[in-house]
Amino acid sequence: MDFMIQYLFHDLLLLENQLPWFVLESLHRLIGKNQVPLTMLVLNFFSRLSSMSRYCKGYFKHTHDEEILHILDLLRSAIVVPFQKFESTEYDNALPHATALLEAGIEFRRSSVDGIMNIDFKDGVLTIPQLAIEEMTEPLFRNLIAFEQCHHGRENKVTSYALILDNLIASSKDVVFLCDKQIIHNWLSAEDVSQLFGKLHCDTFTVGFCYGGLCAEVNNYYQATWNKWLAGLKRDYLSNPWKITSLVVAFILLLVLTLLQTTYTIQQYYHPHQ
Template sequence: MDSEFPPATALARAGVKFRSVSAGSIMNIDFEKGVLRYIGYKRGTFKIPRLSIGELTDPLLRNLIAFEQCYHRMKYGHGITSYAFLMDKLVASSKDMEFLCEKEIIDNWLSAEDGAKYFSKLCNDTVLKGFYYDELLAQVNKHCGITWYRWLQILNRDYFADPWSAISLIAAAVLLALTIVQTVYTILK
C-alpha cells in the first residue's frame, strides 16, 4: 500500500468528491474518474458505503481482522484488513472524520477525536499482505496528479468560490484585454 496516500480533506482540496452509496458490502469502494470534455469539467468521485462506528463496531472489526490474519489461504485475501488500512489513511485527523461524517460516509457515535483515532488503533500491530485496494488508490493518485485537474480545482476553489469573485476575475480579464488593445492601437498610430 502506498504510505503517502492523502487523507480525505486533502483529496477534497485536490478536487475529489466523496459520496455515500448503498452497497451490499462495506468493501465495495469505487472511484469514478473525472472528465475534462469540452470544458465540461466533472470531478472524480470516491464512492464509499456508509459505516457506523460505535462501541460494538470495534470488537466486530477486530475479530474479522484477526480471523483474516489467522487464515492465510482465504479465497478473498485480506479484505477487511485492507478496508481498515484504507480508512486509516483517509481519516488522519478529527477534521477528516468530521468531513466524512458530513458527507454521510461515516456515522460516528464516538467523539470526533476518538473516531479519528479509531482506525489507527484498529490497524496497530497488523500486517497487511496483498492490499485489496491497490488499483483504486492508483486511480485516485493518477487523477489527483493530472495537472489540468489540479489547476481547475485551484481555479474553482480560489476564484470561483462565489459569484462576486468570478465577476471580478472576468472584469479584470476584460480590462487587461482592453488595455492591451489600446496599447497596440497607440503604438500602431
C-alpha cells in the same frame, strides 16, 4: 444489569469466545422444531446495532459459498460478501488523506451500493458507501481483523478496508469532512474516530490487499499537476458567484486595457505627431 445488551454484543464478538457453528446448531436443534434458523436468529440480534443493521438485513440477498465457522465469521460474511472487486496485491501504495485529495480536485460522494467495502473511483470521483461508527464499531472491526490474521482460509478484506480508512482519515478535520459528505455517520467524537482505524491495523500483516488498483488510480490522479491546478482555480476563483463575477470583471477590464494600449500604440506609430 444496565446496558446488559451491550455486554452481550461485546462478548459474542470476541474471537476467543467463539464456539464452532456446528456446536451452536446442535444446541439450537435441542430447543425444538420449527424454530427460526440460527443464522437469522443471530443476524436479527446483531441488527440492533446501528453499525451492523444494514449488513445483517442484507445477508440473505447474496449467495454464500463458504461454510460458517462461528458467529464472528457469520458477521464477517455479512460485511464482505457484497464486495465485488476483490484483488490480491501487495500493500505498497498508500493514499493521501481525504482533505489532501479534495485539494487535488478529487470529489467525494456517498455510494448507494450494498456493502461498505465497495469503494470505487472514476473520473476524479471517489464513491464510498456510508459507514456507521458507534461504540461497538471498534471491537467489531478489531475482532474481525484478528480473525483474518489467524485464519488462513479468510482473505484480508476487512483488514484492507481498515487500511483504506486509516489512509483517508489523518485527523479530525478529515472526519468532519467525511461526515459532511455523509460517508461517515458518527456517534463518537471526531478525534476518537481519527485515531480509531490507525489503532485497528497496528501490528497486522496484510497478505492480499484488496484495493491496490484503486489506490494506483487515485494516486495517479492526485499526482497530476493539471488536476491540482484546476482544483486550485475552482477553489480560489470559482467557488461562489461573487468570486466568479470578480474574475469575469477583472478579465473584461484586462481586455479593455489591453485593447486601449494596443490602439494607442498603433496610433502613435502611424501618427507620431498627433
